[in-house]
Amino acid sequence: MSFPDAAGDFSYSEHDFQRVQTIALREAGISLPVSKRSLVFSRVSRRIRATGKESFGAYLDYVSSSDGMEEMQELICVLTTNVTQFFREKSHFEHLEDHVAPHMSRTLRSGGRCRMWSAACSTGQEAWSMAMSVVDKISDAPWLDMKILATDINHSVVNFGQAGQYLAEEVQTVPDHMRRKFMEPNGVGGFRMAGEIRRLPVFKPLNLNRVWPFHGSFDVIFCRNVVIYFDDETRNALWKRLAGRLVPGGFLYVGHSERVENMRDCGLEAVAPTIYIKRA
Template identity: 60%
Template sequence: MKDLMPASESEYTDADFQRVRQIAREQAGIHLPTTKKALVYSRVSRRVRERGQGSFHAYLDFVTSSAGEGEMQNLIFALTTNVTSFFREKNHFDHLESVVIPHLAPQVRAGRRGRVWSAACSTGQEPWSIAMSVMTAFPDAVSHDFRILATDINANVVAQATEGAYNAEEVEAIPAGRKSQFMEPSDDGDYRFAGPIRRLPAFRVLNLNASWPIQGFFSAIFCRNVVIYFDDATRERLWQRLADKLEPGGFLYVGHSERVSCASACGLIQVAPTIYRKDH
């Protein structure tokens, strides 16, 4: 009977790690430093086991073959982390509610479009938090041309985000008033977004380091805790592309450990430690 166990860590060679590094860079722009060798083993070994491959070498041969095209996505998913929560880095949502939406709402009511982009939406807590902030500051947003684009490279988490269902522990960070206003409980104790708010977000699979089939510009873009996976050149290229998709005066929100090093060159002005505004 074929041994379905993956290679032990001692059989996980530096050559295997270098192949994973190359795949991650070419497929998703992910930079894996040498310090991540053990982390890669712990994550990829699960896929080796689930695929029934006898070794990392055999698994990587399969992934890079024409027959392994679908598994390539699973490998990339395994290498990325989807850690998120509702209203994470609350100052961004406070700024959206108090500065961005009050300025934008009268213009949208007058006939212009309003767009916000959650560029790495993971399992959906970020775009649904954006939607709650929008509906709080602009209650009739769904009656006008206002939408939230929510994208992620991982098709599995995009499907979960689209469902908009979360367990009781996950929704603890949502204020009680908003939870009762925008969600409905289910018999099993979970909560699901319901009512008009569901018309705001549109969920799509998108690789930020590939082409973007996106029309128009955004008043605000959330791209948080994403560039930590990229090398400097990939990071700066992404910042520039995001800045190019902001309308004049639009805002870019980044993660608490991130900085837009090319802010001036990208036409951005830092207005707070993790908030940038597109210069007019």
């Protein structure tokens, strides 16, 4: 049957939606409820037109073939939602500045290394906020062994974050002293990240539910507002993997509507409703 709310140039059947559900779950761990069927139609239709395919079925056949591997990435990108802002969930950055930065400062200045990870960085505001919080408290961090890994499944937003350029209205949540310190006008009415702070974040595309092409551990991981799109099994498996990449005493920050239900299995302890520490 076709969904009655489908409109436009393509018919859209229940079978088409179920195929997209299967692809999203298999490729990205994304669980698409029936309530998202109109959203799926709207977003996938754009890719059908862009590729010149004649129907949902033909498009889904194409992305599932060896010739459609690159388009599969585009499909996953349009199925993901990118909502973010600078210093979103202020309490996380207050905790980072007040409780984590002093320890990082001692580690870095004694010759040690510190690593942070923005595990679903979207267009980069989270990673840049992490960088600003750290450098505001540890001014020489860009010259020490400090790095921030910023990853997202959507390669387009990763490139946007790497560029570090934002509209004037997007930087309104950046504290004034940080905006003056770490940003400069970009000449077209917006701002760009400027100066040595640009040494800290490294932006890379990454599917959190696939193999991670790195082996190091992190002092801090932000993974916020992404597991809400996963089913219980995928979500709990990801929490365990993330906890496994934290150093003892490292912190995991999650979204305001998220909870780590399998804390004991992960070796985590809650220090606040959305902040967890890796037990020593």
